[in-house]
Amino acid sequence: MSSKVMSTININYRSAIRFALREEMKRDDRVFLLGEDIADAGGVFKVTEGLLSEFGPSRVIDTPISETAIVGAALGSALMGLTPIAEIMFSDFTAVAMDQIANQVAKYSYMSGGQAHVGVVIRAVSGGGISFSAQHSQSLEAWFAHTPGLISIMPSNPRDAKGLLKSAIRCGRPVMFFEHKALYPMEGLVPESEELIPIGKSEIRKEGEDLTLVGASSTVATCLEAASRLESNGIHSEVIDLRTLSPLDSKTILGSVEKTGRLIVVEEDVGFCGWGAEIAAQAADKSLYYLKSPVKRVSAPYAPIPFSPALEKMYMPSAEKVYAAAKLLVQGS
Amino acid sequence: MKQQGVSLSNKELLSMFEKMLLIRIFEDKIHALFAQKLIPGTTHVCQGQEAVSVGVISNLSKEDVITCTYRGHGHSLAKGIEPKKVMAEIFGKSTGCCKGKGGSMHITDLSVGALGSFAIVGAGIPVAAGAGLSFKYRHLNHAAVAFFGDGASNIGAFHEGVNFASVLKLPVVFVCENNLYGEYSPLMKTTSVPNIADRASAYGINGIVVDGNDVLEVYRVSKGAIDDARAGKGPTLIECKTYRQKGHSRTDPGKYRPDSEVREWMERDPIRLFGDYLRSNGIMDRSSEEAMSSRVNQVVEEAYQFALDSPYPSENELESNVYN
Structure with missing residues (x-):
């Protein structure tokens, strides 16, 4: 840009x-x-x-x-x-x-x-x-x-x-x-001048070689925050902002996965049958032999969104959850 | 039947009769072909309701638009979609008006203002309101007509669409074809009012009941409503009392209907009534009627042959028109 x-x-x-x-x-x-x-x-x-x-x-x-x-x-x-x-x-x-x-x-x-x-x-x-x-x-x-x-x-x-x-x-x-x-x-x-951002094209917000974090909408910030904390632990993550869910920019996502060998999808919706499942399936289908570890999803549990702020906080994906999942994937503990 | 408050030339009257005859013979053909298992899927024929589509649509120009239902072959033909394109579509052929990707329940041809047959009950009502909104937006003198059945007046889309059009004073006419049955259920078992038109008052618009088997009455009443719509006076709800001579779909023989009821309505067949009127007033004689009948039969036979001879869609149609 x-x-x-x-x-x-x-x-x-x-x-x-x-x-x-x-x-x-x-x-x-x-x-x-x-x-x-x-x-x-x-x-x-x-x-x-x-x-x-x-x-x-x-x-x-x-x-x-x-x-x-x-x-x-x-x-x-x-x-x-x-x-x-x-x-x-x-x-x-x-x-x-x-x-x-x-x-x-x-x-x-x-x-x-x-x-x-x-x-x-x-x-x-x-x-x-x-x-x-x-x-x-x-x-x-x-x-x-x-x-x-x-x-x-x-x-x-x-x-x-x-x-x-x-x-x-x-x-x-x-x-x-x-x-x-x-x-x-x-x-x-x-x-200030007119800008048309193409539909169907995701954006790499941060480059890295240890793992790929995929987010969209609110979870892009979640991924970036987690990435910055991982960085200070010596883990270099790549953050992809989906921008468009459908049509999905599989090329950019899988290209990153093939580079890093690790994938965490961070989504705010219920994980079961959510869009993260589609990305995980594509990674398994097209990029399996590049994967060094299982694909992980940080997503909402199988429940409606609760009202109480205490419960809602537990329900939502967070940088802490992404950080923990990433550390486990990369360092195994 | 009489021609009160209607000024139509003999030529126009004969043209209306011919359209009704076309729909009847077309639907009879579809019914027969379906029984022979030559047509895939399902189909919903409209014999007995021809006076509604022809009576209303005879007031419309090509720029005016309609939405209709899965029982929509009649409206589609009346609005001017070529019979062979409708027939080919029903056969699932690539030469159909929708390239064989819509079928009997989704006959559509935007080039003649037929915005579509909507197979979800009531769904065409708000879409017609949107077409009306576009006419108002562009200061055009056109009208949109939504055709739907009595059953549709019980679904939310009817309420939302009619209220929306009334509040925004849109040039839309809502035409309910009350054929006394919502699928297999009689009207009085499912509907809180004896006349669907009574519901108009809930939306602050005029509601009119009309004999839906009298094409001249349908023409006269819908003309008033369409003129009002064009003049910016907002929508009208017209209820056409009519009868579905066949069952709901496919092989349904409609045995849930009392024989006496079927007999009474068959005696009031809209084509018979209009034919009697034209003959007794010296507008149509036997030879011109025979000529018309053989012309229409030929059109339908040619449409059938066209559909038979046409190829099925090729594989490249499978994923085209999704969002590419």
Whole structure:
């Protein structure tokens, strides 16, 4: 990356998403927003604040609390050539709209023999860590990755959030864009000039040769923190930020695994049948003979997310857990 | 039957009759081919409901759009998808309107404004609302029509979609084909109101009950609703009382229906009613009717032959159109 010559601004994840929405709405008047409390209230997480006054009520549309109607209407308008961006206030609420997402939006292109590609972006607020209990904290990305036809994006920082959202809006395909609620205040440098970050390409955040840590969204920071502690113990880990869950950048992940011979996948969702299982399976299938130790997953236990901060802390992946798993893999104790 | 409040030329009336006849003969053919095990999967035919699709869609232009259901061959033909493309799709052939990747329950042709047959009950309703939203967004004078069955009025997508369209005053017409049965269950066993149109008041929109076997009444009532939609007056819910002459799907003989009920409705067959009207008013004579019938039969036979002769999709279709 040419960050040395690039002029940047320091903004948070929330603002980065808003900037992407604003830039794309200015660029293309077919782009519009719909969702619950996104217009007058500026969104429950204030992501769309100010956009109503800038673009007016026909392009920033407050809807009833009707996730099925929101996604269905997004599909219908996309078929007619518009580019809807639907906000699902908490990704847990996608369950209400699952028929529209998984049966209609995801399959339309395929079942119609490619007559339309359905440029619908569904922004969904995911993730735990702030005691919102079991129906407002889940990381459900694996549901969507398991449904052919949907692109699933999980940005870990402000720059990616902006650049990936802009690419999502322009790609003309159905995209699930997962914004982690705990990352909204996270600050970072974002280029002032336009940047489109490619979909389907992960990023190596830190290079190393002893083991590979794979994270996405909130767990990239978890991996980096663990990596820094491992570094002071003489263990050099490589950290991969998935960025896009589906399509998965298997090449980068397996390339790293073949270099380091060790893999830990760090995911916030339930480990059983989670996306880490897919990465582990690919490593076993394609890179088995490079592995020096078993593949490990640091993930949530097989239980809903608990409310109590004490329990939630135990539930979530952490740098400590990753550190412990990594030490065991590399040093055997 | 009468032509009250409807100004259609004889040519237009005959064209409507011919479309109804096309749907009937097409569906009879599908039914027969299915019985001979020549069609894969499942199929849901619509004999007896032709007046609804033709009556409503005769008010639409190519730019207007529809969504319909798995019982959607009739709407698809009425909206203008070529019969051979529909037939080939039902056969799973590469020349079908969806390259054989959708099938009987997913007949779609965006080029004529047929946004799709939605095989999950009620799913097309919010999608039609979204199409209506796009017309309003672009200040276009078009309308979207959602066709669905009586059973769909009991599913959440109906409630969400109709409320959404009403609140945003979208140019959408909701057409419920009440054929008295949701799959195998009679309406009164599953539905809290005798008339689906009664539900309109819950959404602050007009609800109208119409004889769904009288194509001229369906035409007249839907014209009013579609004109209102185009004029920015928001949606209407139209309930067309009609009857599914066959069973729910495939080989279901529909034995759960009383014989007397079936007999009564067969006497009120929409094609018979409209044919009698056209003959008794001197609009259609025997020779023009025979000519029409042989023309339609030929179209359906050619569609069948086209489907038979067409190749199945090749392996490169297996994973195409996912997100590439």
